[in-house]
Amino acid sequence: MSGYWSEIITGGKSLVTGMMITAREFFKPVVTEQYPWEVPTMTPKFRGHIELIGNEETGAPNCIACGMCQRACPSGCITLSSKKNENGKGKVLTSYVLDFTKCSLCGSCVESCNFNALRYSMVYNLASFDKNDFIIDLMKRLEDQNICKR
Amino acid sequence: MQTLVAQTGAAPSLFSPEGVVGIIFLLTVALVVAGAFIAVNSKRLVRAVAGLAVCFTGLAGVYYFLLSPFLAMMQMLIYVGAVSILIAFGIMMATPEEQQSVGMKSRSALAGPLAASVSGLLFAALSLLGLKTEWQVFPREGAGDIKAVGLALLTNYGYVFELISVVLLLAIIGALVLAQKGRN
Amino acid sequence: METSIWRALLYLVGIMAFAGVNAAWLGWCERKGAARIQRRTGPMEAGYQGLLQPLCDGAKLLSKQLLVPQGVDGILFRVAPVLAMIPAITSMVVIPFSENVGARNMELSVLLLFALASIGMIAILLGGWASGNKYAIISGARSVSQNLAYEIPMLVTVITVVMISGSMNLRDIALDQQGGFWHWNIFRLENGHFVTMWISFLIFFICSVAETNRAPFDMAEAESELVAGFMTEYGSMGFGLFMMGEYLNIVVGACLTATLFLGGWDGPFGMTSGIWWFLIKIYILIFTFIWIRWTFPRVQIYRLLNLSWKILIPFSMANLLITAALIKVF
Numbered sequence: 001m002s003g004y005w006s007e008i009i010t011g012g013k014s015l016v017t018g019m020m021i022t023a024r025e026f027f028k029p030v031v032t033e034q035y036p037w038e039v040p041t042m043t044p045k046f047r048g049h050i051e052l053i054g055n056e057e058t059g060a061p062n063c064i065a066c067g068m069c070q071r072a073c074p075s076g077c078i079t080l081s082s083k084k085n086e087n088g089k090g091k092v093l094t095s096y097v098l099d100f101t102k103c104s105l106c107g108s109c110v111e112s113c114n115f116n117a118l119r120y121s122m123v124y125n126l127a128s129f130d131k132n133d134f135i136i137d138l139m140k141r142l143e144d145q146n147i148c149k150r
Numbered sequence: 151m152q153t154l155v156a157q158t159g160a161a162p163s164l165f166s167p168e169g170v171v172g173i174i175f176l177l178t179v180a181l182v183v184a185g186a187f188i189a190v191n192s193k194r195l196v197r198a199v200a201g202l203a204v205c206f207t208g209l210a211g212v213y214y215f216l217l218s219p220f221l222a223m224m225q226m227l228i229y230v231g232a233v234s235i236l237i238a239f240g241i242m243m244a245t246p247e248e249q250q251s252v253g254m255k256s257r258s259a260l261a262g263p264l265a266a267s268v269s270g271l272l273f274a275a276l277s278l279l280g281l282k283t284e285w286q287v288f289p290r291e292g293a294g295d296i297k298a299v300g301l302a303l304l305t306n307y308g309y310v311f312e313l314i315s316v317v318l319l320l321a322i323i324g325a326l327v328l329a330q331k332g333r334n
Numbered sequence: 335m336e337t338s339i340w341r342a343l344l345y346l347v348g349i350m351a352f353a354g355v356n357a358a359w360l361g362w363c364e365r366k367g368a369a370r371i372q373r374r375t376g377p378m379e380a381g382y383q384g385l386l387q388p389l390c391d392g393a394k395l396l397s398k399q400l401l402v403p404q405g406v407d408g409i410l411f412r413v414a415p416v417l418a419m420i421p422a423i424t425s426m427v428v429i430p431f432s433e434n435v436g437a438r439n440m441e442l443s444v445l446l447l448f449a450l451a452s453i454g455m456i457a458i459l460l461g462g463w464a465s466g467n468k469y470a471i472i473s474g475a476r477s478v479s480q481n482l483a484y485e486i487p488m489l490v491t492v493i494t495v496v497m498i499s500g501s502m503n504l505r506d507i508a509l510d511q512q513g514g515f516w517h518w519n520i521f522r523l524e525n526g527h528f529v530t531m532w533i534s535f536l537i538f539f540i541c542s543v544a545e546t547n548r549a550p551f552d553m554a555e556a557e558s559e560l561v562a563g564f565m566t567e568y569g570s571m572g573f574g575l576f577m578m579g580e581y582l583n584i585v586v587g588a589c590l591t592a593t594l595f596l597g598g599w600d601g602p603f604g605m606t607s608g609i610w611w612f613l614i615k616i617y618i619l620i621f622t623f624i625w626i627r628w629t630f631p632r633v634q635i636y637r638l639l640n641l642s643w644k645i646l647i648p649f650s651m652a653n654l655l656i657t658a659a660l661i662k663v664f
Contacts, residue, residue, distance in 0.1 A: 008645060015630070022371045022629040031372045184363050198462050200410060203456060210449075223445040231452020232482070238459055242471055296442065296502055 017068040040124075049100050049122040050109055053092075053144045059146040061139070062117035065091040069109035069118060075102040077105070078109060093139065175215050181208030195241045203234040220299050347390035356585050357578035358388035364530045364581075367624040398570035406567060407464040414461030415568065415575035418511035421450035421457075422582030429589045430505040432599040432609035441506040444492060448485070449588060451545060454583060455481045458547070458554060461576070462564035473563030476635055481545060483639050487646035488541035491534045494650075494657040495519055495594045498527060504590075508598025512607065518597035525664040530653045535595045537650050539619075542587035544638070546580065548623055550630040551638055558632075588619035593653065 033040055042048070050069075052061045065082030077099045081089040110118045128134065185208055187203025210225040303311050362377065362384065369376030377384025402411060421545060428443035430436035436479025440446060496502055498519060499510040505520075516523045520535045544551040555563040565576050592598060592615040599612040633641070 001448075019625065022625060025373060026367075026370045026625075028373055030360045030370070030373055032369075034375065034378060052498050193620075194407065196460070197407065197410065200413075200460060218446070219440075219442050223442050223449045226449030227452055231449065231455065231485075234451070235455060235459060235478055235482070237453065238456075238463070239475060242459075242463060242475055 042124055044123055046120065046124065047105050047107060048123040049098060049103060049105075049126070049136065050118050050138070051121040052096060052138045052147075053117055053119055054146060059142075059149070061096075061128045061142055062094050062115055063093045063096065064115055064117070065093045066097055066115070068112040068114070072108040072112035074106060074108065074130050075104060077103045096138040098136045098138055101131060151278055174211075178208050178211030178215065181205070181211065183208075199234050199238040199241065202237070203230050206230045206234060218299075220296050337663040342437075345427075349423065349437060353423045353426055353582055353585075358389065358392060358479065360579070360584065361391065362388050363620070364624050364627075366579050367621065368490040368628045371625070371628045373524050392574070395571050395574040396438065400570050400572065403465075403567050406465045408517075410460045410464035411567070412572075414464060414564075415572045415579070415598075417460065418454055418579035419575045419582070421453040422579050422586055425450050425582075425586045426589075428504060429527050429586070430508055430593065430598060430611050433509070433607070436505060439505050440503065442502050443618045444496065444502045444507075447504075447586065448489065448492075451485075451583075454579065457579070458564050461568070462554075465564065465567040467566050469560040469562075470564045470566050473554045473556070473566075475558050476556075477547060477564065478644075480547075480551065480553055480635070480638060483642040484544040484551075484646070485641060486543045487537050487650040488545065490647070490650040490654055491538045491541070492594065494531070494534050494654050497654075497657060497661060498522070498525075499533075499581060502592050504598075507591050508600070511597040514600070515602040517598065518595065518662035520595040525660045529660075530656045531595070533649060534653050535591075537646050537653070538595065539591055539622075540641075540646065542591060543623065543626060544642070546583040546587050546623075548580075548584065549627040550633050552632060553635050553638060556632060584620055584623050585616065588623070591619055592616050 030070050052063055054061055063080075065080060067080065070080055072080045078096070079099070080096045083094055085092050107120070110120065126134070165269075182205050185201045185203070185205025189198045189205060192198045192201060206225060206229040210222040210230070213219075213222040213225055365387070366376040366383075366407075368374075377387040380390050381384040402408060406446050426435045428440045428446055430439070457631055459474045459476045462472075462477070462601050463469040465471075495507060499507040501507055501510070511517045511519055511522075519527065520531050521528045522531055547554045554560075555565065560566070565573055568576060589612075592612060596615050599607050599609055601607045605611075
């Protein structure tokens, strides 16, 4: 008989506890982000697709077209071409194409770069109906960014 | 409602309150008859139970017209809400096949006519009885409300009331015995 | 009272409107409430705070094909959702919203509500059986055993209220509790009823949650084990009617609880009484229904039945005896 009463009492108590917890949650602020209307900011460590870093003043890519990233990429995503620098020594980047459809975001390219020329972008909302949209011309992207900056 | 009980003379107009009440009365009677027919004729047991529920609902309406709303409510609560549901429950628990039909195979040629004549005789006899009897009009006890019913049950009909409790006791004991048998 | 056709028509339209608005927007309230409790936002897109969501849902349900699957019992399958909706709307007829607002002042209104509730039970049973689906049949059987088990303590607690007020008329019961919260049946000072009546209130409320097949007693729906129970085979407006019937049953349950235990339209501290108090009370109760649903997980069927037979019924019986004794002693 004592089990009967104690069960009722503990049961009732647990019910009240549960109700109190949900009541408290009810008045706490909402944590959902209304995505298309509220855009989240990515954390610095976020790994988007890679992008080229431009020179602070000129806006030209820091890349010296050494090709380390191309060699480091296990999936062969990166295709770059260059020509000889006419003014001085070294090479100038002419095109840098990333095939993001094959990229596994391993980050080997960024690690292998010794010239502060590659970084992860903050782009997270990549979606498209066309596969070709993910073959990204990073040179053009850098130019667009430079135009935006100015 | 009261006007309907002692209605003689010319039929009231369809659109007068009496006329509308009369139509509703006819509808309840139709409900009883239709429900009973469904209950008897349908081959699926659950449909038959649904017909029974319809019939009970109609009966509740008839009780209401007989100026006893309490009985009408109890009819709904007990017969529609409990009895027919329990029957349906039993059928659902018992039949392994969903679409099992009632056994209509092993009937002799005589069964149909015999049943028809017996029920016809019964109907005729009851109708005759209803028509020939000199009906006494009993005074109404209260407004058919629970107070009157309660008082009547515990004073004039106390004996019947006690007997009903004996019946209930028997039913409980019977159920216990049956359940015990099933367990062994 | 003068019998005028306009009064009847006005109440007909009013009750239909009240029922329709409640059935539609309680769905919104539930989604919002559930979302808040889980710290989400709920519907936001259609209208301000998603207020037009019920209209969109309704349009979507109405425009879907009324599919009657193969192997169902056609007539019963079509009748069941209507049967689920009718008693819920009809119940509104006898509910006294305030002293002067109420369609029908009926002597046996409490009894009528329970008689109508039993039709709702038939709807679930027939809908479940007619679907010809094992999940639906199991759900129907569960729901009936649950409803029968919880009808007993519910009726017994109602009898205690009827004994205190000496009437089965909801309006008389509410009139009997006028004049501040200490007159309400739940905390009634007179004759010392407050000692046990709050237990009656709890029993009644638990039973009304169970009778309306709401979580944590939604054994009939039980998505995780029975797909959607008796609603498995229903789509479009058939499902919509079941859904609206469920919400209307909640409204009726809240109205009944407010009238029987919380003084109907009476203001708590002798304030001006009126229909707004009744509405405030029923919406607090409805919010509690939602709150309970999103707090507790579904119980097992055995525990559910044990709760009724082992705890609620003995307690309600004891309450009945104590109340009768209190009435006699004082």
